[in-house]
Amino acid sequence: MPRPFTRLPEPWAFVRHFTPNWFAMTMGTGVLALVIANLPWAFAGRDDLAFALWLINALLFVTFSLLFVARCLLFRDTFMPMLTHPVQSMYLGAIPMGLATLISGMTLFGARHLGNGVYPLAQALWWVDALLAMGTAMLVPYLMFTRQDHALEKLTGVWLLPIVAPEVAASAAGVLVPHLSAEAARQMLAVGYLMWGMSLSLAFSLITLVLLRLALHKLPDTDFAATSWLPLGPLSTGCLGLLSMGRDAPLAFAGTPLQGAAELARDIGLIGGLALWGAALWWLVAATLFTRHYLRDRMAFNLGWWGFTFPLGVFGLATFELYRLTALSLFGVIGAATALQLIAVWTLVMQRTLRGIWHGELFSAPCLRRAA
Template identity: 65%
Template sequence: MLRPFTRLHEPLAFVRQFTPNWFAMTMGTGVLAQVVAKLPLSFPGQMLLAEGLWWLTVLLFGLFSVLFAARLLLFRDTLWPMLDHPVQSMFLGAIPMGLVQVINGLLLFTAPVHGASLVALAHGLWWLALVLALGAALGVPYLMFTRQKHVLETLTGVWLLPIVAPEVVASGAAALAPHLAAESAQLLLSLGYVLWGLSLSLAFALIALVLLRLALHKLPDMDFAASSWLPLGPLATGCLGLISLGQAAPHAWQGTALQGAAEMAQQLGLVGGLALWGAGLWWLVAASLFTQHYLRRELPFNLGWWGFTFPLGVFTLATFALQQMTGLAFFMWVGLLLAAKLVLVWLLVMRRTLHGLWHGELFRAPCLATQASI
């Protein structure tokens, strides 16, 4: 049996071939940790399991960050091929989105125990995530417009990854704001709404293009099967973010001239969240049907399969949030079904990832395919 990386020809080859796609793994694992922690029906060891998944997310994010930094430092010649690549560059948005999962876990699992020091750490990491998200949301589209080559026929939901990052950071602001002083909370929530609007407006435009591409050119190639789920991501994150920002607003602006507006934001969060949940439901059903279509043939595994997990996980969290706000059992049962599906998908994708990692099959950077073999 081949051991890890035995197919690579030099010790640091896997560093050179490391891609930002791997950060999608931290997104899927981190959102699963939150889903387990927020299940409306508790079970023995629930929080231990959720925290264990979060620590795995932290470990993976730290490891991937080191590998990616090492690639950029040791193999600087690979930077522009990655930025010019019409698919690899999109996954730069996965880095801040993975970091937000680390931040949310800090607030959920460690801050209640260790207090202010962990909140301060989460606050600092949130600003880092903001910078990275804006860099992806502004920089990658700029490269699309000036350097990369795209045609409508090859458009997929992967285009959404860099512009959805600010929306995910906005939901992180809503989770962090209740732990901060009023002035800091007001700043974060204000920025959160700005990021939410920046991201969702562009996401709607791209989703329209994805629909047009599907109508004209049908489903993408087998390698991009998971991209059918990606439009669910901004809709689900938009729903969760609008609800979370609205819930955090009244406390942040309590006793100020904007208290009335903050209370209205909470009510609008519910109405807007229900509307976005409905839009996400359409994509959930459509993506499930697309996946069934792909499964009639054998799907080749790649890291893009992690795209099955994060959109489904965020939609599950949004469903739980609606259940808490409305008290309707309907959302609880739908959320539990989605959570069960998420667990099964995560287990499948993790198993296939470990298999590919063991055989050294996943360290292949498409952006370097035209360069000399190493």
């Protein structure tokens, strides 16, 4: 058996070259745990399997957070190259999105595995996540406008990552709100709707640009194959957030002057969720066709492949939520197919990632190569 880390570009490369796109691994693993936990059909070991995946994801998130902080403290010269890199900086949005999957899992598994005391912790972490998401959504576009070099022919769906983070936090709020006091629930829902509106409006603008770029310059290189799935994320998360927050709003605002508006939000949430799901379905089919095209070119593995997982997972979660609300078998069938596809894709990408970690070939930050 070959020795590990034989392809590290330099000693301590796993710290110096640690990039934020590793947090996409926590996004994909976390959403898989949530999809399994939210399957409408029970089977032996379902909840235990979902909780085990959530625990693995929690360990990954803590490990990656320590590595990222270590890089920023021990190799300060690498911080600005990361921020000004036109691709690596986008993955800063993966940090709050990975944290959001942990918060949702804490809420789902709290009573059975972690005890009711986990809800105050989840609430505190949600506000941290909201601040990180808003900060990323503000900072990275500012750097795009002032410090980074971009061109239309180089545009990919990776531009969506920093601005979608608030929308993912809003969807996590929909999971947590039923376990909070009425006043805390109202505050969280109000902030959640604000973040949802800000994020989705910007996401629609960028998706429009992505479509224009595809029409004018065709598909990106195979290194960016997974980015063709990223527009599916904000459309699916937008649907899920609208459904979950609308479902919780009537109870949270009961007996207040906003009770009528909250009941309207529930009804509009279903209609708007169906509309967003339809848009997401179009992009799911398009991204599948794009991937078939890329497979003929023998894509080389990179960490960007985790971009295949999270959009597919949130589409599955949104589909299951529509199935519960409408009882239409169409959503059940599509949701089940999506879950199976996610399991297969996650297994493949995790296998390739572990192999890359063993050899050390994934620890090479593009921003440092460019700076050199």
